[in-house]
Amino acid sequence: MTDQTRPSPVGLHRVLEPTGDAITLPQAARRLDARPELWPDEVRVAVETLNLDAASYRQLAEKHTTDGRVDGAAVRAEVLDIVATRGKMQNPVTGSGGMLIGTVDEVGPESTLGLAVGDRVATLVSLSLTPLAITDGLARWDGLSEQVPATGHAILFGRSIAATLPDDLDPHLALMVMDVCGAPALVERVVGEYVAQGLAPTVAVLGGAGKSGSLSLAAARAAGAGRTIGVVPVERERSLLEQSGLADAVVLADARSPLGLAAAVESAGGPADVTVVCVDVPGCEQPAILATAQGGTIIFFSMATNFAAAALGAEGLAADVRMLVGNGYVPGHADTALRLLREAPAVRALFEGRLAAESARAAETAGAGA
Known part of the structure; x- marks a missing residue:
């Protein structure tokens, strides 16, 4: 981490590159510290699903398309490389990231986000500024959709935004909605x-x-x-x-x-x-x-x-x-969209139709690989 003795509510203490007088906010940083240990005002979330923003996913898919077919394995490998290299999911071409859902597994004693351990949440800040580590190699993702099943952790700063997932909606449906709220x-x-x-x-x-x-x-x-x-x-x-x-x-x-x-x-x-x-x-x-x-x-x-x-x-x-x-x-904004x-x-019908299509494609891919 940087030599700060107190955390910055906007995450400056997690910026690894650049540093010194050239230090930037996390979104503009080249690399973030995604270690799981928390500063006092931070929250750690156990990741369940990433949702890549549409512009970012389109760019990755088009880059890895040959003869009209997207090479999902190549898309997956590039996303893993981005996260490993940058400590966050920020497409270097579009500059954008997306958001995620997961479960809060630790809350710093000075956090003001109002979250508790065990809360299932959607982050309402971009992955392009969220410290992120992936631990499962994205093994459950075929690289063919914006929603990415994942295991790992993410860090929320003191001034981040997150919303508790509603009980009456499929969490993946809620993620779709909150992604564009x-x-x-x-x-x-x-x-x-x-x-x-x-x-x-x-x-x-x-x-x-x-x-x-x-x-x-x-x-x-x-x-x-x-x-x-x-x-x-x-x-x-x-x-x-x-x-x-x-x-x-x-x-x-x-x-x-x-x-x-x-x-x-x-x-x-x-x-x-x-x-x-x-x-x-x-x-x-x-x-x-x-x-x-x-x-x-x-x-x-x-x-x-x-x-x-x-x-x-x-x-x-x-x-x-x-x-x-x-x-x-x-x-x-989250309440408005929901x-x-x-x-x-x-x-709701449009969103559920999109979600059903993605689920069917995922099942088809899983069946083909069995």
Whole structure:
């Protein structure tokens, strides 16, 4: 560890590289100390499942795809190498990580997180800043999904965030929801600002059939949006979202196509007053700007977003838009997302369908290896 005599609530005492005057916060650090011994304000969690964020997993899967087939063993090996090398799960290309669920197995005497030994929790801070050690070689993971069964431990700092898993939900379902809970909470806040001014905004969600996208559509409607538009890239997702009824209109468009996206949103009642970017591919910045009305708001939730491209693109297009970075944290965000899941059967059906598909794939893989 560093030569600090007291722990830092933001984890500086766990930073191994860089050190000295060049020391950074844990998210920007090259390497963290993931030893299990606790400082007084820390909490150690026995890991059950990691959930890689979508942008990170997509990058890893595409890197290890040959002839249209993902080499799951190579993906697994790279994740193990990242964790062993960096002391955390932070994709060196995307800079992002994900989150985890597990059981609290030790609480430091000065911890203020309100957790107790035995609590099953989901961490609501990124794996990109969470000290992490894996001890089972990820032997139960086929490398073909974002959810990663794992054994090991993680460390929460004094200023970390974690939520106790609800008793009425499958923990893997809760993990899926909590992984993206910042999105619907911020959408609810932004739409609420419009409603407070007597407006009923048109909200377009790029990637509306995904996890964060479907919750964002539900949040926009619940907060008083006048019209919701779901944008999806393929026919299968359009059919799925139309059947759910979460959006007033569903359009098929490539979110990377400036004119194509703008035309699709306009055909459905746009341009949008609020555009929410929930797709995990780069190149959506300027299309989102063109699809948004002057004076409107764009919320970027994708870790694939190039924020320089967004800022310079708005300038170059003379677009008077407010651009917000979805930082993953809004007070009460976990409760908001879980409430939407419970109150919107269509959202729950989408999440349970995704979870069932992942479980079936895992069972098929296990059967093939038997």
